[in-house]
Amino acid sequence: MLNQTLTPEQRLDKAVVDIMANPKYVALAGVMMIGKRRIEADAARCPTAYTDGKNEVYGRDFVEQLNDAELRFLVLHEVYHKLYRHLTTWAWMWKEHPQLANMACDYVINVKICDDNTQDRFATMTGALTIACYDDKYRGWDSAEVYNDLKKQAKENGGSGGPGQPGGYKGIDEHGWEDAQEMDPEEVKALEREIDEALRQGALAAGKMGSGGDRAFEELLAPQVNWREALRDFVSATCTGSDYSTWKRPSRRFIGGGYYMPSGISEQIGELVVAIDTSGSIGDRELSVMLSEIKSIADSVHPEAIRLLYWDTKVCADERYEGAEVDNLVQSTKPAGGGGTMVECVPEYIQANAIEAQCVIVLTDGYLGGSWGQWNHPVMWVVLDNERADPPNGKTLHVKARNL
Secondary structure (H helix, E strand, O other): OOOOOOOHHHHHHHHHHHHHHOHHHHHHHHHHOOOOEEEEOOOOOOOOEEEOOOOEEEEHHHHOOOOHHHHHHHHHHHHHHHHOOHHHHOHHHHHHOHHHHHHHHHHHHHHHHHHHOOOOOOOOOOHHHHHOOOOHHHOOOOHHHHHHHHHHHHHHHOOOOOOOOOOOOOOOOOOOHHHHHOOOHHHHHHHHHHHHHHHHHHHHHHHHOOOOOOHHHHHHHOOOOOHHHHHHHHHHHHOOOOOEEEEEEEOHHHHOOOOOOEEEEOOOOOEEEEEEEOOOOOOHHHHHHHHHHHHHHHHHHOOOEEEEEEEOOOEEEEEEEOHHHHHHHHHHOOOOOOOOOOOOHHHHHHHHOOOOEEEEEEEEOOOOOOOOOOOOOOEEEEEEOOOOOOOOOOEEEEEOHHHO
C-alpha cells in the first residue's frame, strides 16, 4: 500500500489540486470542475476508474496501488475523456466495436499526457498504469484514425487485439459508454456548452499567466464553419432553378401555412444526389440531421428529385424521392451496407445508371479504402470528424459530429 497517511478520497482531492495548480494545466482547470468525482469501494463496480463524460469514479483498491504521479496521470486521463467528448462523439465506434473504441480513445490520451510530462515527470504512466495503451505511432492522430487503424490490424491478425495488446484490451480505466447514452440530446448539448465555456475561460487564464497555448486546446476552440449555410450555398449555386413559376406544383414552403403559392421550376434542374457512407461511421442521429437539412434545402431549389445512394464498397441501396415523397424522406429511408469504404463506386454507379445528377453531396468520415473517385458532376464532401481528409476534387466541408 502507498501513501497510507492520507485516505484515497484525500489523495484524489490532492491530485486534483496539484493539477490545477500546475501552470501547464491552467487551461484545464475549468473542465476539471465539471461534474462530480468520487471513490468507489466496490472493486466489482469499479476495478480501476471511469467517466460518463461528466462525472468521474475511481476504484479505492486501484487508487491505493498508485503513487502521487501515477494518480495524477489517472485523473488527467479521465479529464481528457471529458474534454474530448469521447463518450458522445465516438459513440458510433463503441456501438460497432466496444473494445477497439476503448483502445482508440486511450491511445490518443496517453500519448498526449506522456508527451506533456516527459521532462518533469509530474504525471507518469508507471507502476499499475503500465498496462495502458501506448504507441508513439499514434502521436497527432485522432480517435477515429486510431480506431480505423486498429480495425485494419484486427482484420489482418484475424482477431481483435491491437498493437501490444495480445488477447485483447488492457487499459487503465473502464469507459462509461452506457451511462453517456442515457443522457438525452439536450443534456449532451448542455454538457458540450459547459465544456466549451470552461475551456475558453481556461485558455484566457492561461494567456494571462503566460502559460502559452496548447495546440490540442486551440483546435477544440477553433471556430466551426456553419455547415448548414455552406451546404445551402453549394446546392443553391449548382441548382439554380427559378426560370419561371408554376401553379401546378405548389410551393411546400407555404402550403403548410395555408397559402397556395407557385413554385419556381427549371427544365435544366436534374436530381440532387446524396451519397451516404454506411461503413459504420455515420450514426442514426447524424444521418437524420443531415437528411432533414437537405430536404429543407430542396424545398427552396426544387430539384427534379432527391436520390439517396447508400454505399460501402458498392452502392447497396438506391432510393429516389420526388414531389410529395420528399416530405417523408427522413422517415422512409432504409440505410443499407456496412462493409468497407470505396467511394469510387458512387460516380461509377451514377454513370452506369445514367443518373442526371445536378450535384452530389457525399457524407463520409473520409477514411477510404481506395481512391476519391472520378467525378463528372459538382460534388460537395461533407466529412465528419476527420480534418486530415483532403479530397482532390469538388468542395470539402469539415464538420464535427458533435456540432450537427
